Amino acid sequence: MKITVINGTSKKGTTYKIKEMLLNELRDYADITEFYLPKDCPSFCTGCLNCVLKNEFSCKDSKYVQIIDESMRKADLLIFTCPTYVYHVTGALKNMLDHFAYRWIIHKPAKEMFGKRAVIITQCLGGGCAKAAKDIKDSLSWWGVSSIMIRKYKLMTSAGFDEISEKRHSKIEKDLKKTAEKIKSIDYSKPSHTNISAKIKFFIVKNIQKNISKTNPQYADYLYWKENGWMDGVKPWKKQ
Secondary structure (H helix, E strand, C coil): CEEEEEECCCCCCHHHHHHHHHHCCCCCCCEEEEEECCCCCCCCCCCCCHHHHCCHHHCCCHHHHHHHHHHHHHCCEEEEEEECECCECCHHHHHHHHHCHHHCCCCCCCHHHHHCEEEEEEEECCCCHHHHHHHHHHHHHHHCCCEEEEEEEECCCCCCHHHCCHHHHHHHHHHHHHHHHHHHCCCCCCCCCCCHHHHHHHHHHHHHHHHHHHHCCCCHHHHHHHHCCHHHCCCCCCCC
């Protein structure tokens, strides 16, 4: 089993320690690749649209983005971890997600994502976990991922993870062990289900691509869809 972990910060603080509690339960079970932001995707997306209008390799930061893209496509499970910064994800993670706008269903989604599974882990002082998790889930959902587990932890202290009560620490540890057992119980030889929301988005976009092709048959997104057979009845969530 292969796991790709996207860490929304390079700081080895509370989120890192929570994430390690989960990974320690999985290290003997899986091959784990981790990316730390902003180190592994340091440059800002400038909105040049080259990834959409041309191809993903024309992005000025493709040498970083494509390493992450390939790892995520090959992984059986994606894990996103991120502390809550002013009720949202870190700027570093937002920047990485911006770079992957071209992987949204409306543009050039990766067919592997429609059968992918993901886990989101966020933590906050008192509020904002849900909004930070939603920032990540929005992109995952628009990439085609349907099976998403979310784990949110409100620590209610600024003293750090090592200073929380033994009771709270034990509760988090127990929850993460259950999450690890759930992860290990899945048969990854079978792709995850694709929910109705992803399918509706796919068929709406298919019609959009069809209409675009009438006036611009060389449009990059349409050519990508055509190359994958999606304009001719092939569906990315079904094995061919």
